[in-house]
Amino acid sequence: MSETYKTSDHYNGKTFLNPGQNDLKSFWQVLKWKMTNARVEWPKNVPIKNFPLRMLAPDEKVSATWINHSTFLLQFPGLNVLTDPVYSERTSPFTFAGPKRVKEPGIPLDILPKIDVVVISHNHYDHLDLETIKKLDAKFHPLFLVALGDERLLLKEGIQNVKAMDWWEEVRVKDLRFIFAPSQHWSARSLWDKNESLWGSFMMDSGATKVYFAGDTGYGKHFLDVKSRLGAPDLALLPIGAYKPQWFMRFHHMNPEDAVKAHIDLGSNRSIAMHYGTFQMADEGIDEPERDLKLAREQYKISEDKFGILEQGQGLSY
Incomplete structure (x- = not known):
C-alpha cells in the first residue's frame, strides 16, 4: 500500500484496526471452521x-x-443513492467459485432510476463488486x-469520481450530508492485503430525515457513539445474517439479537434487516435470520413495525 494516511486509534501507519480490539481469525481458525462446520x-x-419500482x-x-x-x-428529494451495490452472480474473485446468488436482484440494474451517489462500506466481495x-x-x-484505501481499486479501473x-469525515451532495462512521469489521480482497483499507458505516442526513446504513459489522459500542455524535436515525439498515458459527463470526457479523440491540442503542425510529437471504456467507439456513429476528x-x-423485513424489490417511504 503506497498511500500514507493519518495515524489514529484505527490506523497504525500500516494497517487499519478496530480500536482496542484484535480479533482477526488465523488461517488455522478458518481451517477449523471449514472442517467442523454444520452448514x-x-x-x-x-x-x-x-414489485413495481417505488418512486x-x-x-x-x-x-x-x-x-x-x-x-x-x-x-431523497432530488438525490438517489445506492448502498454496497452487488449485481454479480457470485461474491468472489472468481466467476466459477464462491458464494452464488439464490435470488435475483429486486430491481434490475437496467431499470434503476438515475443514481447520483454510491456508498461502499468496505472492500469485501459481497459489498464492493x-x-x-x-x-x-x-x-x-x-x-x-468509499473507505480509505478502496479508492485505489476504483481508480485502477478508470473510475475517477x-x-x-475516514471515520467521522463528512461529504455534502446537494442538501444531503454523508458522514462516514465506524463499524466493527475488517477488510481484504486477497491473502496479502488484510486490513490495508478501512471499513465503516454511513449516516445520511437531509435535514428532514436521517438514514443510517450499518454496512457490515459486529455488535459494539460504535452504535452508541453514532447516536451520541450524529443523533438517532429515522431509519436504520442493519445486517442480521452470516452469524454461524458464533465462535467464528460474532466479532465481525451481528446475529439478529445483536441487530436488535444495535437498533436500541441507535435509538432508531425504524430499522430494516439486510445482509441475508441472497448469498450463503456462513452456516445458518436461508430462513434462520428471519426466525431469529x-x-x-x-x-x-x-414490534415488527419498529424492526422489520422487506422482500427483495419491496420498499417503504416516510
Missing part, C-alpha cells in the same frame, strides 16, 4: 416477487427499497464514496 444447505434458486412522492422525505444483500436504493461499479459508472457516472473517507424482537419487546 445448512440453501436452495439453489428462490424466485422473488415482482419518491413529492410529500415524502425518503424511500428505501431493498434490492438484495446489503444493496438498497435510497431516494467491481463489475457492478463499472456498469454504474458507465451508465450514471455517480459519485462513489471517487472520494475516500422474530425471537429477538419478542425478547426485547420490539
Whole structure:
C-alpha cells in the first residue's frame, strides 16, 4: 500500500484496526471452521416477487427499497443513492467459485432510476463488486464514496469520481450530508492485503430525515457513539445474517439479537434487516435470520413495525 494516511486509534501507519480490539481469525481458525462446520444447505434458486419500482412522492422525505444483500436504493428529494451495490452472480474473485446468488436482484440494474451517489462500506466481495461499479459508472457516472484505501481499486479501473473517507469525515451532495462512521469489521480482497483499507458505516442526513446504513459489522459500542455524535436515525439498515458459527463470526457479523440491540442503542425510529437471504456467507439456513429476528424482537419487546423485513424489490417511504 503506497498511500500514507493519518495515524489514529484505527490506523497504525500500516494497517487499519478496530480500536482496542484484535480479533482477526488465523488461517488455522478458518481451517477449523471449514472442517467442523454444520452448514445448512440453501436452495439453489428462490424466485422473488415482482414489485413495481417505488418512486419518491413529492410529500415524502425518503424511500428505501431493498434490492438484495446489503444493496438498497435510497431516494431523497432530488438525490438517489445506492448502498454496497452487488449485481454479480457470485461474491468472489472468481466467476466459477464462491458464494452464488439464490435470488435475483429486486430491481434490475437496467431499470434503476438515475443514481447520483454510491456508498461502499468496505472492500469485501459481497459489498464492493467491481463489475457492478463499472456498469454504474458507465451508465450514471455517480459519485462513489468509499473507505480509505478502496479508492485505489476504483481508480485502477478508470473510475475517477471517487472520494475516500475516514471515520467521522463528512461529504455534502446537494442538501444531503454523508458522514462516514465506524463499524466493527475488517477488510481484504486477497491473502496479502488484510486490513490495508478501512471499513465503516454511513449516516445520511437531509435535514428532514436521517438514514443510517450499518454496512457490515459486529455488535459494539460504535452504535452508541453514532447516536451520541450524529443523533438517532429515522431509519436504520442493519445486517442480521452470516452469524454461524458464533465462535467464528460474532466479532465481525451481528446475529439478529445483536441487530436488535444495535437498533436500541441507535435509538432508531425504524430499522430494516439486510445482509441475508441472497448469498450463503456462513452456516445458518436461508430462513434462520428471519426466525431469529422474530425471537429477538419478542425478547426485547420490539414490534415488527419498529424492526422489520422487506422482500427483495419491496420498499417503504416516510
